[in-house]
Amino acid sequence: MALNNLPSFRYKNQPSISETGRETDLIERIFSDFYSLIPDFSSKIKNIVPRIDVSESNSNYYIEAELPGIKLKDIDVQVNGNVLSIRAKQESNTEKKDKNYYIQERHTGSLQRSISLPNSADIEQINAKLQDGILRLTIPKKEQAVTKNIEINSE
Numbered sequence: 001m002a003l004n005n006l007p008s009f010r011y012k013n014q015p016s017i018s019e020t021g022r023e024t025d026l027i028e029r030i031f032s033d034f035y036s037l038i039p040d041f042s043s044k045i046k047n048i049v050p051r052i053d054v055s056e057s058n059s060n061y062y063i064e065a066e067l068p069g070i071k072l073k074d075i076d077v078q079v080n081g082n083v084l085s086i087r088a089k090q091e092s093n094t095e096k097k098d099k100n101y102y103i104q105e106r107h108t109g110s111l112q113r114s115i116s117l118p119n120s121a122d123i124e125q126i127n128a129k130l131q132d133g134i135l136r137l138t139i140p141k142k143e144q145a146v147t148k149n150i151e152i153n154s155e
Helices: 023-037 042-048
Strands: 052-056 060-066 075-080 083-090 109-116 127-131 134-140
Touching (some): 052 109, 083 134
Antiparallel strands (some): 052 060
């Protein structure tokens, strides 16, 4: 099939292949048009799983989870074995019957994130605090797991 017989994927103000004389323009447009048809699920996915930061110091592990707009009573943190689970629910208080939405990006429903803790985590001493939409967990390390610097003597 000759390139001149291919269907046009041209938008307004885009030159056709005969105007540019470059076959690669057509290929680039086909792929860019194809990828523009794939829905963007990234905004929905990031609302389902809370984003977290995990760090450690010499004596503690730290987990910070983003839970903006979620009330303390709607958050549940549990440890089962060595798996820490953060669950939350966010409900909308507004009636939707009177509105015709064009875009609705705010999430209502359940959020969940599970994290495997190392064996050195002291799960009996976990401290949790919610402030400004950030859940901060401090997980002490067991005494035998605390890193100790050893001084090296010369002979």
